[in-house]
Amino acid sequence: MRRFEERAIELVHAGHIFGGIHPYIGQEAVAAGTCAALRADDLITSTHRGHGHVLAKGADPARMMAEIAGRSTGLNAGRGGSMHAADFGIGILGANAIVGAAAPIATGAAWAARCAGSDRVVVTYFGDGAVSQGVVLETFNMAALWRAPVVFVCENNGFATTTRTADAVAGSITGRAEAFGIPAERVDGRDAEEVFAATSRAVARARREEGPTLLECVTYRFDAHHTWEHAARPRYRTAEEVQLGSSIDPLDIQGARIDPDLRARIDADIEALLEEAVRFALESPHPDPATALDHLYADGTTARAGAI
Amino acid sequence: MTILSYLKALNRAISDEMARDEAVCVFGEDVRVAVTNVTAGLVKRFGDGRVLDMPISEQAFTGIATGAAMAGRRPVIEYQIPALLFIAFEQIVNQAHKFSLMTGGQTHVPVTYLIPSSGSRDGWAGQHSDHPYSLFAHVGVKTVVPATPADAYGLLVTAIRDDDPVVVFAPAGAMGRRQDVDLAQLAPVPLGLGRIHRPGTDVTVVAVGHLVHTALEVAEELADTIDVEVFDPRSLHPFDWQGLAESLERTGRLVVIDDSNRSCGIGGEILATAAEQMRLVAPPKRITRPDGAVLPFAEGLDRALQPSREQLRHAIQAVAKTGSAR
Ligand SMILES: Cc1ncc(C[n+]2csc(CCOP(=O)(O)OP(=O)(O)O)c2C)c(N)n1
Numbered sequence: 001m002r003r004f005e006e007r008a009i010e011l012v013h014a015g016h017i018f019g020g021i022h023p024y025i026g027q028e029a030v031a032a033g034t035c036a037a038l039r040a041d042d043l044i045t046s047t048h049r050g051h052g053h054v055l056a057k058g059a060d061p062a063r064m065m066a067e068i069a070g071r072s073t074g075l076n077a078g079r080g081g082s083m084h085a086a087d088f089g090i091g092i093l094g095a096n097a098i099v100g101a102a103a104p105i106a107t108g109a110a111w112a113a114r115c116a117g118s119d120r121v122v123v124t125y126f127g128d129g130a131v132s133q134g135v136v137l138e139t140f141n142m143a144a145l146w147r148a149p150v151v152f153v154c155e156n157n158g159f160a161t162t163t164r165t166a167d168a169v170a171g172s173i174t175g176r177a178e179a180f181g182i183p184a185e186r187v188d189g190r191d192a193e194e195v196f197a198a199t200s201r202a203v204a205r206a207r208r209e210e211g212p213t214l215l216e217c218v219t220y221r222f223d224a225h226h227t228w229e230h231a232a233r234p235r236y237r238t239a240e241e242v243q244l245g246s247s248i249d250p251l252d253i254q255g256a257r258i259d260p261d262l263r264a265r266i267d268a269d270i271e272a273l274l275e276e277a278v279r280f281a282l283e284s285p286h287p288d289p290a291t292a293l294d295h296l297y298a299d300g301t302t303a304r305a306g307a308i
Numbered sequence: 309m310t311i312l313s314y315l316k317a318l319n320r321a322i323s324d325e326m327a328r329d330e331a332v333c334v335f336g337e338d339v340r341v342a343v344t345n346v347t348a349g350l351v352k353r354f355g356d357g358r359v360l361d362m363p364i365s366e367q368a369f370t371g372i373a374t375g376a377a378m379a380g381r382r383p384v385i386e387y388q389i390p391a392l393l394f395i396a397f398e399q400i401v402n403q404a405h406k407f408s409l410m411t412g413g414q415t416h417v418p419v420t421y422l423i424p425s426s427g428s429r430d431g432w433a434g435q436h437s438d439h440p441y442s443l444f445a446h447v448g449v450k451t452v453v454p455a456t457p458a459d460a461y462g463l464l465v466t467a468i469r470d471d472d473p474v475v476v477f478a479p480a481g482a483m484g485r486r487q488d489v490d491l492a493q494l495a496p497v498p499l500g501l502g503r504i505h506r507p508g509t510d511v512t513v514v515a516v517g518h519l520v521h522t523a524l525e526v527a528e529e530l531a532d533t534i535d536v537e538v539f540d541p542r543s544l545h546p547f548d549w550q551g552l553a554e555s556l557e558r559t560g561r562l563v564v565i566d567d568s569n570r571s572c573g574i575g576g577e578i579l580a581t582a583a584e585q586m587r588l589v590a591p592p593k594r595i596t597r598p599d600g601a602v603l604p605f606a607e608g609l610d611r612a613l614q615p616s617r618e619q620l621r622h623a624i625q626a627v628a629k630t631g632s633a634r
Contacts, residue, residue, distance in 0.1 A: 108375025
C-alpha cells in the first residue's frame, strides 16, 4: 500500500493521473489488519481514501493503478477513478466519495447476505468526519436493531480535511455506537496485529449473528488530505506535529516482526509488481470518448446527446 | 370486468411481483399495517421478513435498499410523503443511480421508490404538496407518473422488474381514479412508451399524471371547435419523444400541462425538444406551477398555484389560433 501510493503520487505530479488522490500513507495497518480478518467472500465498502482498503481486500494493483490513471483496463474501466474503485468479483462494493454514505449500503448488503442464508460479513470503513453524518447514526440504529453482520471501522486519523477531530466530534466516537447498543472498541490503528485481533473478534460476533461492532482505529495521516494540498498548502498542522505523528510508523511496527531476509524479499517482489503495475497502467488505452455514458443504465437505455 | 381503483392497482402490482419473484421485498414506514393501504395484505401473504417496517430514517433505509439490491434483492420502498424524497435524494441520486456507470457496469441497483399521493393533497400545505418528478428526470433517474389504474399497475410492475432505480409517482389527484378492467388483461407497461388517450388533429396536449384527466375533460368541452389530441407520456425519463413527434406531425401545435414548477421543469424540456426537433406551426405553451412555488395552505391559495382547467382551455384556444396554417 505504501509503495503503491508513493508511485501513485509520482504519477499525479507527472500529470498521468487526472485530478488527484487522497493518500492513505500512515494508515495502512488498519486496512491490512481488518482485511486479514476477512474471508475472500466477505464484503467491504470504502471511502475517498480507499486505495489501502481496496488493495488489502485483494484488488489487482495493476488494474487499480490503471483505474486511478483513468484507463479502460482499470477495475471500473476508467469510470470510477480513485474515489470509486470497485471490484465486485472480490467483494469490494466500491469506494465512496460521499462521507458516511456507504454505511447504509454496507448494512443493506449485510442484511441481504444473511437473508440469503450466508454467513458473510461486511466491513464498512469511514473516517472520524463521518461520525457527524446523520445517515451513519441512523444506520447504527438499524444495524443494531437488525443485528446486521456488519463491522463499522472508523479510522480516526485526527483530521477531517483540516478540522481536528476534537473540534468536530462531541462526546466520543465509541460512545456514539454504544448509545445504540453496539459494542465499540478503541484500537491502536497503527498496529496491524492489534487491528487484526479486534476485527477477528468483531467478525466472529457478526458471523454468530450477534450483530454489529464498531472499531475506532486510532491512526495518523502522514501525508496531505489530498494531493492538491501540496499546491494549496493550507496551514492546519505544523511540520513538527507531522513529524511527531509520523514517527510511529505502522510499517516499522509490523516490519520489526518479520525476518529481515524475508522482508527484503517481500520488498523486492513488491517493487517488481509495482513496476509492472505502472507500466500496465501507462501503456493501457484511454477509454473511447464515444463510450462516456456506457453503463449509465443496466438495460443499455441510451442518453440523448447534450447538443444536437 | 372488475372495477379497479388506482390504489388497488398499486397494491396488486406489488403483490403480484412479490409472488413472482422472491427477491422483491418492501421497505417503508408503517407498511405492515399499511397506513396508506398500498401495502395492505402483504405481511399476511409474504411474511414480515419481506415487508419491513422502518424507523424514521429515510437516508439510512434508502441506502440499505441500495446495498440489498446490489446483493440480489429487489426492494420496493414506499415513502409516505413526496418531500421525503428530498431527504433520501442523496442516496437515490448520488448513490443508487450512479453505481452502474461508476463501477463500469459491475453492479446494478434495482430499487423502486414509490410515492403514493404525490402533489397537492387537500390541506397538507408546504411540506407535503410537492410533486418532484422533474428533479428525477433531470438527474436521469427513471421516472414514471401513471395516470390510470391500469397504467399504475403496468408501470409499477415494470419498475420493479427494471434493473435500474425507478421512481414511481402516484399523483394524489389520480389516487381516487377507478377503471373498469379485465384483471386478466393487466400487463406490464414498458417505460418510454406514451399513450394517446384521445386522438385529435388540431392541438396536441401533453399532460402528466392526474392532469391527463383534466386534459380529457377540457378536450371534450372544446370538441365542437378544436380537435384536441391528449398525449400521456406515462414515463418522463425515458420519454417517448418519437410518439410526441408523430403526434405533432399530425397537429403541429403543442400545449403541455405539468404539475411541477416552471423553471427547469419537464414541461420546459418538452417544449424545448419540440421546438428543436419537431414540426410546430405555432409557438407552444406550457401550464405549470409558478417558478419555485411552495404550495400555501389555504385552499384558494393552494389551487391558485396548480395548473388549472381554465388555464389549459385558454392555452389550447390561443395556440389553435396562432401560427401558420398546416
Ligand atoms: C457528505 C460530505 N461532506 C463533505 C465532503 C467533502 N470532504 C471530502 S473528504 C472530507 C473529510 C472527511 O474526513 P474523514 O471522514 O475524517 O476522513 P479522512 O479524510 O480523514 O480520511 C470532506 C469534508 C464529502 N465528500 N462528503
